Amino acid sequence: MRIGELSEHTGTPRRLLRYYEEQGLIVPDRCANGYRDYAEAYVDRVLQIRGLLDAGLPTRIIKQILPCLGRPRTIEIPEATPETIATLERELDRMTARIRCLSRNRDAVADYLDAVRTGTVGAGGG
Amino acid sequence: MRIGELSEHTGTPRRLLRYYEEQGLIVPDRCANGYRDYAEAYVDRVLQIRGLLDAGLPTRIIKQILPCLGRPRTIEIPEATPETIATLERELDRMTARIRCLSRNRDAVADYLDAVRTGTVGAGGG
DNA sequence: GTTGACCCTCACATCAGTGTGAGGGTTTGA
DNA sequence: TCAAACCCTCACACTGATGTGAGGGTCAAC
Secondary structure: OOHHHHHHHHOOOHHHHHHHHHOOOOOOEEOOOOOEEOOOOHHHHHHHHHHHHHOOOOHHHHHHHHHHOOOOOOOOHHHOOHHHHHHHHHHHHHHHHHHHHHHHHHHHHHHHHHHHHHOOOOOOOO | OOHHHHHHHHOOOHHHHHHHHHOOOOOOEEOOOOOEEOOOOHHHHHHHHHHHHHOOOOHHHHHHHHHHOOOOOOOOHHHOOHHHHHHHHHHHHHHHHHHHHHHHHHHHHHHHHHHHHOOOOOOOOO
16 A cells, blocks of 8 residues: 555555655655556554554664564564663663553553542542 | 752753743742742652653643642642633543553563563464 | 656755754862 | 962853754545
């Protein structure tokens, strides 16, 4: 599919699809006329990229973790340099920390909203 | 405590402590000479702010969720305008989505690293 | 062969978070 | 009084993710 179609399917501006490519996150084929040609799988890939970006990961890191996602059975171990492994281990820790932080704060916000909705504050509601 | 001390305790550049203040995330007292004077509790607060920033939340949102954190028993319901409530509900959803996305990808990275470490790929390890 | 909807490559602009430094006051200690 | 180590307020600059537009090619429909 071409960039316009992918843009629609993923709700992502064309500009960003080109940007992700510039950052090496996606590498679409090219038609004879120079148009980008995306495989079907890029819909999920782009959605994943956007989710990770939204979660605070920079494109540089996303680029490194993308290769180990999506095909748990066909992991390409040979592609993993010791350097990449180290980066992944570091990022694994950071992601875990992020999840913990987000979870804690999410729960707190949820508790707050609960209290607001029931008009209750623990002080007895009055 | 003064800004230098808070900076040390939180590993946060002075510049950023001033920036967080500029964004309304923290509001230190001032000494007679104009120096900022931070209560002990700001250490945790700043750490929390940095965790949320790292998780992708912008200061604008952090500012809104901060008031409902830290004191689950003394929530100040009256401070919650309907607008704030709506924002919080929206952010709650987004945080949940972020957590899901991060968890899924975290697990995938963990699986990948596991496979690399055991030299196993399902293909038999080469 | 012209129009309109696509696509392309720049390239400048914006916003948030952060670095860095200029220019200057305060406090502490020799 | 002077120096060192703090603090202050600007203010410019960078990076990363994104918006926007200029200038121009491609292709299908008329």
